[in-house]
Amino acid sequence: MARRPTVKDVAKAANVSVSTVDRALNGRVTVREDTIRKIAAAAHRIGYHGKGLINSRLVEVVPERRFGFILLKEKQEFYKNFRQEIERAVAARSDIRGHAVIRFAQSQSPQEFAGLLRELGDKVDAIGAIAVNHRTLDQVVQDLRDKGVPTFSMLNDFAQGIRRNYLGLNNIKIGRQAAWTITRTCSKPGKLALFVGGNRWHGHDLREVGFRAFLRDSAPEFSVLDTLVNLETRQLTYEATLDLMHRHPDLRGIYVAGGGMEGAIAALREVRAPDEVALVVNELTAESRAGLLDGYVRMALVTPLRELCTEAVNLMNGAIENGDDGTIGQHFLDARIVLPEVI
Numbered sequence: 001m002a003r004r005p006t007v008k009d010v011a012k013a014a015n016v017s018v019s020t021v022d023r024a025l026n027g028r029v030t031v032r033e034d035t036i037r038k039i040a041a042a043a044h045r046i047g048y049h050g051k052g053l054i055n056s057r058l059v060e061v062v063p064e065r066r067f068g069f070i071l072l073k074e075k076q077e078f079y080k081n082f083r084q085e086i087e088r089a090v091a092a093r094s095d096i097r098g099h100a101v102i103r104f105a106q107s108q109s110p111q112e113f114a115g116l117l118r119e120l121g122d123k124v125d126a127i128g129a130i131a132v133n134h135r136t137l138d139q140v141v142q143d144l145r146d147k148g149v150p151t152f153s154m155l156n157d158f159a160q161g162i163r164r165n166y167l168g169l170n171n172i173k174i175g176r177q178a179a180w181t182i183t184r185t186c187s188k189p190g191k192l193a194l195f196v197g198g199n200r201w202h203g204h205d206l207r208e209v210g211f212r213a214f215l216r217d218s219a220p221e222f223s224v225l226d227t228l229v230n231l232e233t234r235q236l237t238y239e240a241t242l243d244l245m246h247r248h249p250d251l252r253g254i255y256v257a258g259g260g261m262e263g264a265i266a267a268l269r270e271v272r273a274p275d276e277v278a279l280v281v282n283e284l285t286a287e288s289r290a291g292l293l294d295g296y297v298r299m300a301l302v303t304p305l306r307e308l309c310t311e312a313v314n315l316m317n318g319a320i321e322n323g324d325d326g327t328i329g330q331h332f333l334d335a336r337i338v339l340p341e342v343i
Contacts, residue, residue: 014041067086070116070129072105128316165330167312171206173210182222238262241268
């Protein structure tokens with residue numbers, strides 16, 4: 001039978017004395033907050049049976065924080081991973097007793113996002129959200145700010161000038177990277193297609209700006225068709241991609257700037273050979289991974305979710321502690337570029 005960890009084992013794992021662990025457990029003498037956190041982490045790590053006592057002491061000195069998050073499409077792989085990384089980032093903080101309160105929007109309706117923001121505003125200390133750009137949300141975010149609940153926009157920069165910080169990719173740069181990949185890997189010029197989720201996603205607009213700007217500057221031999229709105233759905237993207245290939249035999253590339261890439265991959269598999277059309281998508285899922293492996297996806301631009309969530313919790317916690325200092329900022333992360341060769 002394995003030996004149960006003792007106070008001595010906790011002290012060794014935490015690199016403190018046995019007497020310090022004893023003081024942390026019995027509470028008769030004050031122990032510094034950072035030391036209690038170190039001891040608690042060590043106790044959890046080695047499975048010490050008395051960790052509940054240490055946690056009780058931790059509750060006395062470590063502040064409680066409630067972080068609210070609004071995501072999309074609860075059943076999609078990307079947002080399942082997003083949720084897991086949020087929960088991991090909150091649980092990893094030993095300087096606070098953090099709680100993640102996560103809600104999922106079912107549509108792109110500004111009214112639904114507004115309702116979710118208001119609901120969370122009554123329950124949490126700070127909010128990180130993916131939401132559309134709309135004046136209704138500007139007012140809601142201002143109301144939250146007035147009551148001391150800072151809002152952080154994630155991936156799509158809504159409520160600009162009101163929200164506390166934007167965390168996500170540099171979307172103009174992402175658009176340029178997509179255009180570079182398509183034009184530099186096509187054997188001959190032709191027409192290109194571009195899908196965006198809708199006109200309320202400012203991030204998609206910026207990706208389109210970057211995509212078209214690169215083509216004007218560096219690949220004028222390619223022409224871009226009118227931008228297509230797919231509402232980030234598989235079926236609309238599938239039907240539109242089939243129609244594009246029927247009407248434009250010289251279609252050389254497609255960039256899906258938001259969601260719905262599964263539809264484009266399925267359509268290409270039906271009517272084109274691998275590598276015939278250069279498709280660039282966002283995020284690495286089971287379907288985009290398969291597309292990379294069989295030659296139907298040229299590149300995936302992947303959001304570093306772990307880094308994003310860690311930094312979001314860090315900034316949100318700082319805003320809670322320091323209050324509204326008037327800071328309005330942007331925090332850009334570098335996308336991970338995934339090519340078939342690295343799968």
